[in-house]
Amino acid sequence: MGKIPRLDGERKLTGFWVIGNWKMHGRLQVCKDLAYQMLAMTSQCPDPLHVAVAPALVHLDVVGSILKNSAILLAAQQASAHVDGAFTGQCSAAMLADLGVQLVLVGHSECRADLEQKDDVLRAQMQRIAEQGMSVVLCLGEDLAAHEAGQTVSVIDRQLDILRDWVDWSRLLVAYEPVWSIGTGKVANPEHIAAIHGHIHQRLQDLGDAGQVVPVLYGGSVKPALMPQLLALSSVNGVLVGGASLDADQFGQICKAVVDWPHVERA
């Protein structure tokens, strides 16, 4: 895709992302039905809304053909750190690009934990994704122990170190997803979200002048009812939605909340 939509110089919100992460849910027919429902609900994604969905790898092709020519972007849940070759079970960034994928998640806490992906692997994945002209959605966040120990900022700083040599700022989004909030129904309070998002924006700017254009999304038990609180925070530039993205009605309500929100500046 072209460059991702920018924030303006004063970091006012000129766009708001809603990305659905379908994880490993649903069989083929369920995902096809969901894609058609989303297409009907969000056939128009007027500015400032930018919508994407990330189906499982094996469903990318079919969901991509349903969403083709729509305003909904196709996202993948991960890409290999390798360019090509004898890597059984993996899928290269080039293969994803062939399917029309435009955004790829990197470092989701479920991948960090389950697949034991470390920073060098994540850095290589980001490189492969950028080489193919796709955008990276870098996921980060603290676990419950770190949260309770008041170590959120140091965990985030360590995870952001991965961007030290990053140059392709216009192809990057960051998603702050507190691990303890994912799939638990526990939502971080607005003060915490505002403080951490503000910190991430500042760190991105410190890492590179262009870092200030990087959208920072919130993820973790996002439901339609939470949207007014999130939309009221100018440092939140979008949401990464798990469970609620599996229900077209809820996903549609989340998108509608963005379109209806009076304080979002139209791009």
Ligand code: 13P
């Ligand atoms: P839930 O919205 O189900 O908490 O999942 C969040 C998430 O992990 C999105 O990537």
